[in-house]
Amino acid sequence: AQSVTQPDIHITVSEGASLELRCNYSYGATPYLFWYVQSPGQGLQLLLKYFSGDTLVQGIKGFEAEFKRSQSSFNLRKPSVHWSDAAEYFCAVEGRDKIIFGKGTRLHILP
Amino acid sequence: GAGVSQSPSNKVTEKGKDVELRCDPISGHTALYWYRQRLGQGLEFLIYFQGNSAPDKSGLPSDRFSAERTGESVSTLTIQRTQQEDSAVYLCASSTPGGFWGYTFGSGTRLTVV
Numbered sequence A: 001a002q003s004v005t006q007p008d009i010h011i012t013v014s015e016g017a018s019l020e021l022r023c024n025y026s027y028g029a030t031p032y033l034f035w036y037v038q039s040p041g042q043g044l045q046l047l048l049k050y051f052s053g054d055t056l057v058q059g060i061k062g063f064e065a066e067f068k069r070s071q072s073s074f075n076l077r078k079p080s081v082h083w084s085d086a087a088e089y090f091c092a093v094e095g096r097d098k099i100i101f102g103k104g105t106r107l108h109i110l111p
Numbered sequence B: 001g002a003g004v005s006q007s008p009s010n011k012v013t014e015k016g017k018d019v020e021l022r023c024d025p026i027s028g029h030t031a032l033y034w035y036r037q038r039l040g041q042g043l044e045f046l047i048y049f050q051g052n053s054a055p056d057k058s059g060l061p062s063d064r065f066s067a068e069r070t071g072e073s074v075s076t077l078t079i080q081r082t083q084q085e086d087s088a089v090y091l092c093a094s095s096t097p098g099g100f101w102g103y104t105f106g107s108g109t110r111l112t113v114v
Helices: none
Strands: A003-007 A011-014 A018-020 A023-024 A032-038 A044-050 A056-058 A065-066 A071-078 A087-096 A097-099 A105-110 B005-007 B010-013 B018-022 B031-037 B043-050 B065-069 B073-081 B089-096 B111-112
Touching: A003 A097, A011 A018, A018 A105, A018 B031, A023 A071, A032 A065, A032 A071, A044 A056, A044 A065, A044 A071, A044 B005, A065 B005, A071 A087, A097 B043, B005 B089, B018 B089, B031 B073, B043 B065, B043 B073, B073 B089
Parallel strands: A011 A105, B010 B111
Antiparallel strands: A003 A023, A018 A071, A032 A044, A032 A087, A056 A065, A065 A071, A087 A097, A087 A105, B005 B018, B018 B073, B031 B043, B031 B089, B065 B073, B089 B111
16 A cells, blocks of 8 residues: 655754755555645645656645655755744655655754 | 635534534535545545435544535535544635635634643
8 A cells, every 4th residue: 555754853044054855665566655734733735746747746835856766765955045944844655546745844944 | 605614714613512513615615525634644534425326434533423415505514522542633625616726725623632
């Protein structure tokens, strides 16, 4: 069965620093992969998605993610974080007809 | 509509009462999903509707939970005889068939059982 693991429950970075959020998936076929962001009190917003082709995917708000099949990973990156990036981030994999979400990584930003 | 609309945004109910949560998906989105998010937890799949096909109910935690959808429009999630462990944010999402382009989520209904 498909599953998603986000090993870091909390991540703290300083404003302006680079960011990498880890995601590992388990899926038998070529996965469809997603990153969502949930700001406090808000619904989930799609940041980016990978279906096929170029393994480096660009998303909104300056985020990108790289699909590495050999490592079953789909890590999210941003070169320079802003205070407004503080939120919870969910990695997800498309299974049979529904998306399976990881437990999320809460990002804290230090001024 | 322009987005996925959920109502009410907040619901406080007494233990043992029944509640109904409503989701109005994006027009033209044939797929509709319900997820539950407990405090500090990830998203837990509950149920999935696709057009006129039989819904995938594999995520419903107990027979107190049920959901209906009228055609390709509004869906109602019903929780009977609510328990304190039902307290959570209930999120609805809709998508084109297969969800390959990602889901659009509503803002959720925060349910508190006291």
